[in-house]
Amino acid sequence: MNPTLRKPLIAGNWKMYKTVREAVETARELVQFTAAVNVDVMIAPPFTALAPVADVVKGTSIALGAQNLFWKNEGAYTGEISPVMLSDIGCQYAIIGHSERRQYFGDTDESVNAKIRAALEHQLIPVFCVGETETQREAKETFSVLDKQVTKGLEGFSSESLSRLLVIAYEPVWAIGTGKTATTDQVQEVHAFLRSLVEKRFDNLLAKSVRILYGGSVKPDNVTEIMNMPDVDGALVGGASLSAKVFNSIIHFHH
Numbered sequence: 001m002n003p004t005l006r007k008p009l010i011a012g013n014w015k016m017y018k019t020v021r022e023a024v025e026t027a028r029e030l031v032q033f034t035a036a037v038n039v040d041v042m043i044a045p046p047f048t049a050l051a052p053v054a055d056v057v058k059g060t061s062i063a064l065g066a067q068n069l070f071w072k073n074e075g076a077y078t079g080e081i082s083p084v085m086l087s088d089i090g091c092q093y094a095i096i097g098h099s100e101r102r103q104y105f106g107d108t109d110e111s112v113n114a115k116i117r118a119a120l121e122h123q124l125i126p127v128f129c130v131g132e133t134e135t136q137r138e139a140k141e142t143f144s145v146l147d148k149q150v151t152k153g154l155e156g157f158s159s160e161s162l163s164r165l166l167v168i169a170y171e172p173v174w175a176i177g178t179g180k181t182a183t184t185d186q187v188q189e190v191h192a193f194l195r196s197l198v199e200k201r202f203d204n205l206l207a208k209s210v211r212i213l214y215g216g217s218v219k220p221d222n223v224t225e226i227m228n229m230p231d232v233d234g235a236l237v238g239g240a241s242l243s244a245k246v247f248n249s250i251i252h253f254h255h
């Protein structure tokens with residue numbers, strides 16, 4: 001991590017957990033814990049809790065993120081949520097292309113690309129998720145899979161359009177919710193690869209400024225060693241972000 005260039009971002013993905021009451025309670029606790037924090041913090045509650053949680057975190061050091069979006073501004077798209085609606089209630093980030101969405105809900109590199117474009121058009125910071133499955137890693141396809149996901153996901157964008165905004169999350173599918181964490185060497189190797197890929201596809205400036213988060217069973221007891229890797233700029237945390245206390249100890253990792 002190089003904090004002079006890239007401010008760390010610790011993001012919590014609450015997935016399909018928490019009623020409005022539970023979400024508001026957790027957000028309130030987190031606000032108390034994180035009054036003087038020196039990293040960026042984002043939480044992504046389920047859609048039903050976004051607006052009430054927005055009220056809780058307004059004016060605090062916690063930013064609000066959505067877990068997904070649709071790429072149209074409005075229309076006859078039953079069940080979908082638009083970037084306009086998310087901006088309207090104070091969302092600043094949107095997680096895009098999470099492996100669970102790719103696996104269960106048909107997200108593809110093409111739809112991920114459209115969602116990133118829509119997010120950027122509405123000043124939402126895309127947290128663009130990429131990652132290989134266990135089979136792909138075993139078949140030594142990790143780098144080619146990531147190359148394809150990044151190249152297609154970011155196709156058609158200029159370096160300028162991404163410069164202020166892009167966050168990439170490397171989430172090896174085999175490490176999500178499984179308790180298996182990639183080793184720090186595996187994480188650093190992939191993060192360095194992703195940064196060099198951004199340089200190859202765009203330029204050195206974007207490569208230096210893009211924040212690359214690691215996600216996959218991040219916990220209080222492994223966050224510090226992961227965050228100490230030179231190309232790790234933050235963490236995307238699932239299970240361990242559901243408790244304000246546990247998430248807070250991840251946010252306060254030792255620099």
Ligand code: PEP
Binds near residue numbers: 013178179217
């Ligand atoms: C995630 O869902 O982005 C994630 C990394 O989950 P977990 O921390 O539970 O592995």
